[in-house]
Amino acid sequence: GAGVSQSPSNKVTEKGKDVELRCDPISGHTALYWYRQSLGQGLEFLIYFQGNSAPDKSGLPSDRFSAERTGGSVSTLTIQRTQQEDSAVYLCASSWAAGTGETQYFGPGTRLLVL
Template structure:
């Protein structure tokens, strides 16, 4: 596709439920990132995938958060047993080069609301 796409655009869930957020990176991009943007805050790094290397999970806030990337393309971020503090916009980005020095291009995000 022309850009990074994310689905759903908005997700409302009840506390304790699991949610899955999807990211389709730009075709050919080898690097994929997940960020979280809480209200009034900047972006917080969650996880980074680069090709077939083991992902950098250093930003995941708890073991309720996990992510996978299938076939080096689409990625799914899963939040188990959601809590109200998980409410935020989840942004995905991709970049084309090895390493992290190339420009990251962002998707439109998924707004998650946990009631």
């Protein structure tokens, strides 16, 4: 079946502009995660959605970052007033459930470059 899809695959933007990154999880998966992978850094957790519950935003690095999940499926990560340090690969993952040792399946990522 189809895996996790993300768009765009690459995004180049100018400092100060807003960007939107999209994630389409595996059909039927209720949990959705966003992670960031910076050059030379490991993957770091950003935000988590589970069904209609309030998201866990504890990993968001600043209030310029926000995310929403519409209809329990597609998610959009928005970065406002981008900074050069936001340049990274943004990865989305989904799983059947959350917090029970369920495997998370990752998308191909969106490579963001802020000039």
